[in-house]
Amino acid sequence: MDFNNWLSFAAASMLILILPGPTILTILSHTLTGGRRVIWAAVAAVACGDLISMSLALIGLGALLAASALAFTAFKWLGALYLIWLGIGMLRTAVRSDFNAPSSDTLSSRRSIFYKLFWVTVLNPKSIGFFAAFLPQFIDPARSIMIQSLVMLATFVSFGALNALAYGYAANHLQAHLNRPCIKRWVAGLAGSVLITMGAVTARLEP
Secondary structure, eight states, rough: OOHHHHHHHHHHHHHHHHHHHHHHHHHHHHHEEEEEEGHHHHHHHHHHHHHHHHHHHHHHHHHHHHHHHHHHHHHHHHHHHHHHHHHHHHHHHHHOOTTOOOOOHHHHHHHHHHHHHHHHHOOOOHHHHHHHHHHHGGGTTSSSSSHHHHHHHHHHHHHHHHHHHHHHHHHHHHHHHHOOOHHHHHHHHHHHHHHHHHHHHHHTTTO
């Protein structure tokens, strides 16, 4: 993969990643309520999720989702229901949680955040379909496709992790200024409502 081609791919990837979606929204919500302790679990989840999504696209799942209405519909509903389930969980947190209590810093809480963000990242049919359509534009058929794919995979996963880290630390900085129970409750409620809306939008996607 020549440098100019890689530079174009890197620039396009950064523009895509900067735009917030369900994954970034979930990071912001958990960091605003949980603080810095959750950031690295979130970064690891995003990196692993992007790695799986891009790998699936490269081995052909994106083409399968584009070609099979049944496969796309099944994957779409799985992702939509998961987003709605997460949104309902955040709404319940907003209503029931005691935001005056110290945030939990246990291994199990960080593991829970990791799995939530991992599945939000992976269970998005449009992400895999997007990768399947996006990546070939930067592949030079005269060069090793395997090496180019690995370079793009490493680039996007690294940028995705850095983007998650930046959003996480930005939210942590805001958390120091918004550390009031009423604001945390409002953030959790807003995040839950938006995730439910995104789940509903995902359910209406067409192949």
